[in-house]
Amino acid sequence: MTAGPQNPGDTAERQGSLSRSLWHRFVRWDLASVSIALALICGVLLVLVPAFRSAYNLRALGFTIAVTGVVALAQVCVLSVGQFNLALTAMGAMIGLLTGWMMQDLGLAYPLAIALGIAFGCLTGAVQGAIIVRTGINPFIVSLALAAAYFGAMLGLSRGASYNQLPPAFVALGRASILGVPLLLVISLVVAAAVTILFQRSVGGRQLLATGANPRAALMSGIATNRMIVTAHILSGGLAGIAAVMLVARLGSAQPSLGSEWLLPSFAAPVLGGTLLTGGRVLVAGTYLGALLLAIIANGLVLFGVSAYWYQTLLGILLLAALAVDRGRQSYVLRNQL
Amino acid sequence: MNWTKTILAAATTASALGMALAQPVAAAEYKFLLMGALVHPYYGPMPSGIAAAAKEYGISPVPEFTMPQKFDVVEQNAIIDTYVAKGFNGFAFQPDDPVASNQKIQELKDLNIPVLSIGGCPVQPTPSLFCLTTDTKDLAYQGAKHLMEAMGGKGNVVHFTGQPEDTNTKNSIDGVAAAAKEFPGIKILQDVVGMDAGMDAAQTGVSNVLAAHKGDIGGIISTSGIATDVIANEFRKANQTGIKYVGLNNFPVILDAIKDGFATGTMAQNPYGQAFLATYSLKLITDGCKYKGKDFYINTGLLYITKDNLAKQAEDLSKVTTDLAKDWKEKLFDCKS
Numbered sequence: 293m294t295a296g297p298q299n300p301g302d303t304a305e306r307q308g309s310l311s312r313s314l315w316h317r318f319v320r321w322d323l324a325s326v327s328i329a330l331a332l333i334c335g336v337l338l339v340l341v342p343a344f345r346s347a348y349n350l351r352a353l354g355f356t357i358a359v360t361g362v363v364a365l366a367q368v369c370v371l372s373v374g375q376f377n378l379a380l381t382a383m384g385a386m387i388g389l390l391t392g393w394m395m396q397d398l399g400l401a402y403p404l405a406i407a408l409g410i411a412f413g414c415l416t417g418a419v420q421g422a423i424i425v426r427t428g429i430n431p432f433i434v435s436l437a438l439a440a441a442y443f444g445a446m447l448g449l450s451r452g453a454s455y456n457q458l459p460p461a462f463v464a465l466g467r468a469s470i471l472g473v474p475l476l477l478v479i480s481l482v483v484a485a486a487v488t489i490l491f492q493r494s495v496g497g498r499q500l501l502a503t504g505a506n507p508r509a510a511l512m513s514g515i516a517t518n519r520m521i522v523t524a525h526i527l528s529g530g531l532a533g534i535a536a537v538m539l540v541a542r543l544g545s546a547q548p549s550l551g552s553e554w555l556l557p558s559f560a561a562p563v564l565g566g567t568l569l570t571g572g573r574v575l576v577a578g579t580y581l582g583a584l585l586l587a588i589i590a591n592g593l594v595l596f597g598v599s600a601y602w603y604q605t606l607l608g609i610l611l612l613a614a615l616a617v618d619r620g621r622q623s624y625v626l627r628n629q630l
Numbered sequence: 631m632n633w634t635k636t637i638l639a640a641a642t643t644a645s646a647l648g649m650a651l652a653q654p655v656a657a658a659e660y661k662f663l664l665m666g667a668l669v670h671p672y673y674g675p676m677p678s679g680i681a682a683a684a685k686e687y688g689i690s691p692v693p694e695f696t697m698p699q700k701f702d703v704v705e706q707n708a709i710i711d712t713y714v715a716k717g718f719n720g721f722a723f724q725p726d727d728p729v730a731s732n733q734k735i736q737e738l739k740d741l742n743i744p745v746l747s748i749g750g751c752p753v754q755p756t757p758s759l760f761c762l763t764t765d766t767k768d769l770a771y772q773g774a775k776h777l778m779e780a781m782g783g784k785g786n787v788v789h790f791t792g793q794p795e796d797t798n799t800k801n802s803i804d805g806v807a808a809a810a811k812e813f814p815g816i817k818i819l820q821d822v823v824g825m826d827a828g829m830d831a832a833q834t835g836v837s838n839v840l841a842a843h844k845g846d847i848g849g850i851i852s853t854s855g856i857a858t859d860v861i862a863n864e865f866r867k868a869n870q871t872g873i874k875y876v877g878l879n880n881f882p883v884i885l886d887a888i889k890d891g892f893a894t895g896t897m898a899q900n901p902y903g904q905a906f907l908a909t910y911s912l913k914l915i916t917d918g919c920k921y922k923g924k925d926f927y928i929n930t931g932l933l934y935i936t937k938d939n940l941a942k943q944a945e946d947l948s949k950v951t952t953d954l955a956k957d958w959k960e961k962l963f964d965c966k967s
Contacts, residue, residue, distance in 0.1 A: 349715030356708055452794070454729040456753070463733070543703065544733035553702045590705075594712040600669050600697040 316630045322566040325618035326581045329564075333588055341595045349595075351474060353587050358476035359538050360583040363554045364561035365487050366531035368579055370431070371562060372491065373524040374504040374571025378435040379420060380532050380558055382442035384551025387413045388536035389446055392455030392546025395462060402462040410533035416442065417529020421522030447548060454547035458540070466541030476538050481580075483534060488576040490527075500524055504571025557586055564614055585614060662693035662912045663713045664905055665706070665723035667750060669697045671881055672855065672901055676748075679905030679951070689913050693720075695905070703727035707734045714741065720916055722762075722908035724749035728797075732756050744915045748904040750798075751927065759911075759921050762904040765929040766798040769878075770805025770853050773897040775812065776934050777849045777876040780894045784815030785848025788839055790857035792826040799823055802853035819843055825854035832856040836864055849874040855881075858896070862887035880935055880943060888937055895936040898943065903930045903951035910958060919965035928962075930954065 318324055337344040363380065370377045377383075391409035394400045400408070420438055424431045468475040491497035502510040503520040511517050535554075540546045563569065564585055565578025589610050593603055624630075664680055666673035677695045684692040694713075698705040703726040710721065721738060725731030725747060732752050735745045739757040751761035770789075777787065789806045792799045803821045810816045822839055825832045836857060840847070850873060852858040858877035862884050865875060871891050877884040880898035887893035907930065915921070931950040935943045959965065 343712070343716040346715045349712065352708065352711035352715065356704075359704075454727075456729045456732070466733075467737070539704070542733075543707075543727070543730040544736075545727075545729045547727055547729050549701070549703065549727060549730075553700065553704060587708075590708065591712055594696075594709050595716065597694070600699070604699050 316628075319621055320625055320630050322575055323578050323581060325614070325621050326564050326566070326578060326585055329614045329617060330581060330585050330588065333585070333592060337588070337592050337595065341592070344592070344595055347472070349591065351469075351472070353584075353591060354474045354477040355542060356587040356591075357580065357583050358474060358480040359535055359542065360557045360561060360587060361480045361580050362483055362531055362535040362538065363551075363558050364579045364583055365484065365576065366528045366535060367558035368487070368562045368567055368574050368576065369500075369527040369531060370524050371567055371569060372500045372504045372571060372574045373521050374507070375424070375431040375521065375524065376435060377417075377420070377525065377528045377532075377558075378432065378555065379416075379439040379442060380435075380528070381551045381554045382439040382446070383413060383416050383529055383532040384536040384539070384554055385548055386416070386442050386446045387533045388540045388546045388550040389450055389455070389548060391537055392458060392540055393450070395459055396455040396457050402459045406462075406537050409537055410530055413529040413531075413533025413536070414526045415529070417525040417527065417532075418522060420529070421525030424525070425518040425521050443548075450548065452548055454545055456545035458544065458546070462541055463544045466538075466544060476542060479534075479538065483531070484576050484580055487531075491574055491576065496523070501572055501574070504568075504573075506572070557583065560611060561586055564611075564618070566618070586611075660689050660691070660693070660720070660913060660916060661716075661718040662689075662720040662722070662909065663710075663718050664693055664695045664748065664908060665709065665721070666695075666697040667706070667724040667726050668701050669699055672749070672879065672899075673697055675902035676905035679902040680909050682902075683906045683909035683913075687910055687913055689909060693909055693912070694718075698726060701726050703730045703734075706731070710734055710738070714738070714743065718743075720744050720912035722746040722748045722905075722912060725752045728753045732758075744912060746908050746911055748908045749901065754926060756926075758926075759915070760923060760926050760928055762907055762911075762928050762930050764899045764932065765927070766853070767801040767805040767808075768929070769897050769899070769932055770802040770851070771809050772805075772932060772934065773853070773876045773878070773895075774806040774809035774851050776895055776897075777851050777874055778809060778813045778816050780874045780876075781816070781849045783813045786817050786819045786843070786846050787849045787851065788819050788843065788847055789821045790825045790832075790836065790839075790850065790852040790854050790861065791821060791823055792854045794823050798853075806851060806853075819846065822857075825852070825857035825860075829856060829860070832860045836860045840864065847873055849876075851876045852878055855879055859883040862893055865892040866890070880933075880947070885935070885940065885943075888935065888940055891937075895934055898933040898935050898947055900930045900932070900947060900950055902947060903954060906951050907954060907958060910955065911963075914959060914963050914965065917965070919959070919963040921962060922964045923962040 343349055366380055367377060387409050390412055391405050394405040394408060395402055420435060424434050465475060470478055491501060499515045500520050502515055503517045507517050536551060539550060561582035562579045564582030566575040567579060589607060593606055598606055664676060680693050680695055696709060698709060706726040721743060735757045738745050745758050747758045747761035749763060751763055752758055791802045810818050822835055825835055850861060852861055855878055858879065861875060862877060866887060875893045877893055877896040880896060884893055884896045888895060931954060933947050933950060939946055
């Protein structure tokens, strides 16, 4: 038996079905919204603003995303268990200043100072996590109170001093590139890969997510949820330490204002990238796309010469628009049971 | 979350960043950016100063002016990077961090882009060519001297000033103390620091001090911009005209207080002149002139405003700039080649 000529109606139907299937797969993709927003904004900037695609601008964006990405991951770790870390900014300032002090005043070799700085970050996270699980006080309040305590302790001990005589080899790290890609961005992506593996491939990562998704169910299934919460805060502190060290290298100095603007991007980047504030689901790649979107929106507003008086308003509107697009996508998926 | 999605996301990130093969951006001859440290009324007169210098010295296009939203060196650096990408070839800005901003200034210098500082200065050593700023010690000294003269050389003075971590705060305290030494009948009751933390902090600080020293205070000087407005408003609410009061800057609240008798005077700084002279200097440097001045700090002048010169204060302040600009090129630049 030989196949007869295909009915043109069947072919059109098959093509329609294929397009629908691809569309459904796309809208179900967690990163669809942030990718569309990025593609749209990049498209507009590429066409209308030649400076956007200059190597200098892309390199500058790379530096921005490098630090913002790690800051956002520090928040992602606690979001995974359904908690917040509002002390992130104070931790960053304290770790950065401590690392600067160890290099400049104590004369420690910079790799050792970096390691100790990050370890101190883990310690501050451990303290925060331990207070939360031991006292049962809401993490929002605990981290807010600790932020004030950390910042006050840092100012009290340092007297507001800055450290700007850091080892040249350390400062050079902040400006170094590998094949034109900023070294800090490479480090940031390596950290992101490690966090991806943690949440995706390790038992510990799964247990963190299970704790965030449903703490009671996680406890009933034998997960030490309190230990998971402390672990999440330790990871958050450690990542805040990495981000602080990266920022100190980038700025070439350590000062009390370090990390003062971390809080908004630490939440906005993960949320734009599909991480749930309620815990149980994190998207590391989405977090980086969220960080990229934030950086490109800020970059684009300056490139378009938006007045400094209106910048914040437009930034807020664009962020809300990006979040609304994602909300619309999720509703569409639910409504159509895709 | 799986590896396919991660790779797809990474590819999107890479494609957005991977446009580095584009053509370099062409640079115009005069593409200057002047920038404040944050959105603040202090910088309000700067665009006029830029426009006036552009007109006076034929600088086209008119240099741009912008400000970061907050005192954030990372945001300020990102704005600078964006303007470098746009081909700007001269910068004058107030560093958001006197220490950390030096790294960015060095990066600009490495790109052969001249950088000046205006409004506030980076710590030295710095690659910034020079800093057009107010001598804060002199401002406090002169303001305090005017106040003490208005008090008839006797009585108690309270000094409201900025943040303890700001070097200008120490300068201001020293300036007020230096003036007090010249008046044996004057006693400084208190230097109240931390007034620039915000309106709430200033309001609380002012209320506490006024309550604590009620009846003892003969004069008040403010070297904090925020406290200046708070005190002027407090005096207006209380219909207080008995205490002599000298404020900072020439913003509407203090000028109205002077007009209505609630303040004796105010020390106006010269942001207009800082922007004017920075724009002119960037043009000279771009034209090939070399800075030959010995000083890093260049005082851009002050004006003491009272009821007597209130009406023509803008004109008087403009004259301060005109006087400075008169021999600016000859005095500070070598333009032989």
